[in-house]
Amino acid sequence: MENNTFVLSEKEIPTHWYNILPDLPEPLPPELHPGTKEPTILPPPLFSAAINDQEFSPENWIEIPDEVRDAYRLWRPTTLYRAYRLEKLLDTPARIYYKYEGSSPPGSHKPNTAVAQAYYGKKQGVKRLATETGAGQWGSSLAFACMLFGLECKVYMVNVSYHQKPYRRIMMETWGAQCIPSPSPDTDFGQKMLAEDPKSPGSLGIAISEAIEDAFKRDDTLYSIGSVANHVLLHQTVIGQEARKQMEMAGVYPDIIVGCVGGGSNFAGMFLPFVKDKIEGTKPDLRIICAEPTSCPTLTKGPYTWDFGDVAGMAPILKMYTLGHGFIPPPVHAGGLRYHGMAPIVCHLYKLGLVEARAVPQLATFEAGVTFARTEGIISAPETNHAIRVTIDEALKCRQSGEAKTILLAHSGHGHFDMAAYDSYLSGKLQDYDYPEAKVKEALASLPEVP
Amino acid sequence: MENNTFVLSEKEIPTHWYNILPDLPEPLPPELHPGTKEPTILPPPLFSAAINDQEFSPENWIEIPDEVRDAYRLWRPTTLYRAYRLEKLLDTPARIYYKYEGSSPPGSHKPNTAVAQAYYGKKQGVKRLATETGAGQWGSSLAFACMLFGLECKVYMVNVSYHQKPYRRIMMETWGAQCIPSPSPDTDFGQKMLAEDPKSPGSLGIAISEAIEDAFKRDDTLYSIGSVANHVLLHQTVIGQEARKQMEMAGVYPDIIVGCVGGGSNFAGMFLPFVKDKIEGTKPDLRIICAEPTSCPTLTKGPYTWDFGDVAGMAPILKMYTLGHGFIPPPVHAGGLRYHGMAPIVCHLYKLGLVEARAVPQLATFEAGVTFARTEGIISAPETNHAIRVTIDEALKCRQSGEAKTILLAHSGHGHFDMAAYDSYLSGKLQDYDYPEAKVKEALASLPEVP
Numbered sequence: 001m002e003n004n005t006f007v008l009s010e011k012e013i014p015t016h017w018y019n020i021l022p023d024l025p026e027p028l029p030p031e032l033h034p035g036t037k038e039p040t041i042l043p044p045p046l047f048s049a050a051i052n053d054q055e056f057s058p059e060n061w062i063e064i065p066d067e068v069r070d071a072y073r074l075w076r077p078t079t080l081y082r083a084y085r086l087e088k089l090l091d092t093p094a095r096i097y098y099k100y101e102g103s104s105p106p107g108s109h110k111p112n113t114a115v116a117q118a119y120y121g122k123k124q125g126v127k128r129l130a131t132e133t134g135a136g137q138w139g140s141s142l143a144f145a146c147m148l149f150g151l152e153c154k155v156y157m158v159n160v161s162y163h164q165k166p167y168r169r170i171m172m173e174t175w176g177a178q179c180i181p182s183p184s185p186d187t188d189f190g191q192k193m194l195a196e197d198p199k200s201p202g203s204l205g206i207a208i209s210e211a212i213e214d215a216f217k218r219d220d221t222l223y224s225i226g227s228v229a230n231h232v233l234l235h236q237t238v239i240g241q242e243a244r245k246q247m248e249m250a251g252v253y254p255d256i257i258v259g260c261v262g263g264g265s266n267f268a269g270m271f272l273p274f275v276k277d278k279i280e281g282t283k284p285d286l287r288i289i290c291a292e293p294t295s296c297p298t299l300t301k302g303p304y305t306w307d308f309g310d311v312a313g314m315a316p317i318l319k320m321y322t323l324g325h326g327f328i329p330p331p332v333h334a335g336g337l338r339y340h341g342m343a344p345i346v347c348h349l350y351k352l353g354l355v356e357a358r359a360v361p362q363l364a365t366f367e368a369g370v371t372f373a374r375t376e377g378i379i380s381a382p383e384t385n386h387a388i389r390v391t392i393d394e395a396l397k398c399r400q401s402g403e404a405k406t407i408l409l410a411h412s413g414h415g416h417f418d419m420a421a422y423d424s425y426l427s428g429k430l431q432d433y434d435y436p437e438a439k440v441k442e443a444l445a446s447l448p449e450v451p
Numbered sequence: 452m453e454n455n456t457f458v459l460s461e462k463e464i465p466t467h468w469y470n471i472l473p474d475l476p477e478p479l480p481p482e483l484h485p486g487t488k489e490p491t492i493l494p495p496p497l498f499s500a501a502i503n504d505q506e507f508s509p510e511n512w513i514e515i516p517d518e519v520r521d522a523y524r525l526w527r528p529t530t531l532y533r534a535y536r537l538e539k540l541l542d543t544p545a546r547i548y549y550k551y552e553g554s555s556p557p558g559s560h561k562p563n564t565a566v567a568q569a570y571y572g573k574k575q576g577v578k579r580l581a582t583e584t585g586a587g588q589w590g591s592s593l594a595f596a597c598m599l600f601g602l603e604c605k606v607y608m609v610n611v612s613y614h615q616k617p618y619r620r621i622m623m624e625t626w627g628a629q630c631i632p633s634p635s636p637d638t639d640f641g642q643k644m645l646a647e648d649p650k651s652p653g654s655l656g657i658a659i660s661e662a663i664e665d666a667f668k669r670d671d672t673l674y675s676i677g678s679v680a681n682h683v684l685l686h687q688t689v690i691g692q693e694a695r696k697q698m699e700m701a702g703v704y705p706d707i708i709v710g711c712v713g714g715g716s717n718f719a720g721m722f723l724p725f726v727k728d729k730i731e732g733t734k735p736d737l738r739i740i741c742a743e744p745t746s747c748p749t750l751t752k753g754p755y756t757w758d759f760g761d762v763a764g765m766a767p768i769l770k771m772y773t774l775g776h777g778f779i780p781p782p783v784h785a786g787g788l789r790y791h792g793m794a795p796i797v798c799h800l801y802k803l804g805l806v807e808a809r810a811v812p813q814l815a816t817f818e819a820g821v822t823f824a825r826t827e828g829i830i831s832a833p834e835t836n837h838a839i840r841v842t843i844d845e846a847l848k849c850r851q852s853g854e855a856k857t858i859l860l861a862h863s864g865h866g867h868f869d870m871a872a873y874d875s876y877l878s879g880k881l882q883d884y885d886y887p888e889a890k891v892k893e894a895l896a897s898l899p900e901v902p
Contacts, residue, residue, distance in 0.1 A: 003461060004524040010456045073455040074828045103554055105828035107867075147825050167870040174824050174873050373625050374598050377525045377556035416558075416867040419618040422625050
């Protein structure tokens with residue numbers, strides 16, 4: 001039997017995060033202050049000094065503190081698998097590998113950055129971190145990370161998700177965090193929203209605003225963010241660094257790397273340590289494909305322009321592909337992909353032609369997810385199913401062409417808290433959503449004016 | 452930093468299962484036919500020939516078929532962790548290691564035997580396996596295994612659980628199995644039960660009877676069982692064999708091994724490859740502690756006698772510690788520990804003084820589980836929390852005595868589908884149950900008469 005799994009020892013957990021910024025062929029556009037519209041970095045009262053330094057660091061390699069590596073040992077290095085059973089079912093000459101981040105206690109890649117942010121918060125001497133969460137992946141990861149470093153954690157969870165998905169909330173509480181439905185009476189902004197609509201379903205935009213207000217108002221509290229920002233992508237590069245080593249163990253180099261993108265941090269964590277080779281010209285044929293939902297097709301349909309990172313217009317203005325910060329995507333189950341914009345680093349690389357993008361519809365992603373579950377066993381998160389769809393499509397192209405391409409799939413996490421979505425798919429109730437062109441047009445009419 | 456994780460490569464997946472039977476200091480009592488009460492082995496129409504042979508095999512080592520090892524590679528070898536963070540919190544000189552079986556796709560140790568049973572069924576040429584499940588751990592594991600070997604799978608799930616815990620049912624369906632509430636109209640026995648009470652909540656006893664009837668009636672179908680039987684414990688010995696190697700990597704041998712016992716297969720899978728040393732006298736001081744619920748204290752309160760393996764009296768009569776096959780335990784969340792009897796091998800070793808037992812109350816187990824989650828990160832199954840409770844208690848004794856004992860914990864699985872139980876605990880609603888002495892007395896009055 002050929003090898004199915006490629007495992008690293010804990011000594012092989014990366015010692016440094018890889019920072020792509022100095023390696024970019026053209027410099028990344030700056031971030032602009034939402035009020036003054038002047039170039040800025042992350043507002044200092046919100047983030048720790050170390051995180052601030054990392055956001056636009058000129059260093060190629062940033063040392064991972066021992067305490068963070070120690071935390072990583074609870075689930076890293078993660079395993080790289082060869083998907084023999086999937087290959088066989090597809091009857092494809094393609095070789096499919098997947099790097100599985102679902103073995104972390106919260107079940108996804110998110111803690112890779114959560115533990116770093118909690119560590120730097122602790123080091124700066126604060127007592128609490130505040131954040132927002134939609135379906136709960138990020139909130140539970142930050143709850144887990146704060147627990148490891150003895151910090152309090154307050155999570156503002158979108159009201160409708162808080163009630164629809166109680167298990168993620170209970171997970172946060174099990175790790176000792178406080179999780180409340182947003183809008184909440186705990187902030188001025190939340191009170192205002194509740195006064196307007198006491199039964200407000202909430203939104204990620206409102207929850208972000210509450211978490212930022214919480215952190216602004218309290219000296220003992222920092223804000224924490226789960227994707228999009230440069231430092232978040234930086235922390236996620238442990239994925240791609242490990243994957244490189246594991247692909248070497250397997251004696252292969254990928255022809256195609258596939259991942260799903262919402263804010264972009266999971267997939268960037270995988271491909272940034274590889275895209276370097278493409279920039280340097282040693283692997284000109286490497287293809288990197290971002291999978292996104294047809295209902296929220298940021299890269300494939302949005303313009304590349306300046307827009308607010310958040311819905312309320314309190315976060316920095318970023319140069320990115322965007323559907324407009326006021327755009328509210330259809331309620332697909334892949335909550336983590338329902339973001340109007342995209343990490344500026346991913347957008348920049350897309351603009352430069354170094355990565356591609358492909359939009360896939362919801363039903364097709366669940367079909368792919370069930371195929372994956374029925375071959376490889378793992379029941380994947382709805383977000384991940386987008387990447388699995390594209391992986392399967394590429395493998396099927398290989399069947400047609402007869403090419404034995406090597407495909408590397410960034411598998412971001414399991415779907416144990418998304419079984420209701422599978423039920424909906426299996427019982428034929430799941431639906432596709434058309435691209436909401438009119439809504440996007442409307443949202444794009446309200447972009448910030450940048451001089 | 453000392454090592455936190457001990458990982459094996461897939462080449463180190465055991466090549467043989469370890470069969471304790473020839474090594475026992477006294478022979479294991481036989482199994483008796485439920486009707487004739489004569490010594491028997493598993494009724495042939497129910498199980499495959501290979502499984503039948505394994506039940507009382509005289510061989511010490513039974514080769515694991517390549518196809519089964521190939522399936523094991525999807526999640527084995529599992530990781531052994533050193534619980535540094537837990538040790539630190541407890542301020543104990545004890546060294547705590549845990550072997551984590553929750554990384555299998557269904558989330559527990561159960562697939563170790565499920566894939567073997569599915570493989571032998573396939574090899575025998577049947578088309579389907581039928582089984583029962585309570586909370587769904589076993590049913591989902593068999594669904595997963597049947598999927599891997601291209602078998603149909605029918606799971607009779609206790610009606611009340613079917614409706615209370617839909618996520619496990621959806622998991623089975625995602626893997627292609629059919630799962631229906633029991634009692635069901637699909638069997639004569641189920642129809643009879645429904646005629647008596649159309650709203651019957653069902654019971655494991657009823658579900659077993661339906662699955663057995665299903666397998667009896669159809670030539671293309673075998674029955675499959677998730678614990679108690681000798682062959683199930685045999686298949687689980689991959690856990691202990693791997694753990695031995697990993698403890699050697701860590702340079703230690705356990706002073707104490709702890710696990711939870713319902714039917715006994717998970718913990719026996721861990722300790723059988725170690726108890727050998729105690730039988731042979733090379734490790735006379737090794738302690739092996741079975742953790743069970745105070746509400747269902749089979750080993751600590753039950754007599755050692757002959758009793759039916761199932762509630763309905765259709766399964767073989769086994770020599771075991773039992774609370775009476777008619778005993779229905781209080782509704783603790785650790786559904787997998789709500790069994791009136793115990794694997795005959797575990798009972799035999801307990802009788803011989805080779806293993807110990809300790810009963811722990813529900814609230815204390817959740818307190819231990821939350822402590823574990825807040826140090827090691829993993830949110831454990833309610834069953835596993837029983838073993839964690841005993842582990843913590845032993846580590847605290849070490850703090851008092853100053854002894855640096857090495858404790859090995861058999862961690863049977865995660866609690867991702869048990870978050871409602873954590874919610875109940877964290878919100879102060881969870882309760883303890885007294886030992887139901889009167890009910891046990893009543894059940895023990897109806898033991899089968901064995902000549």
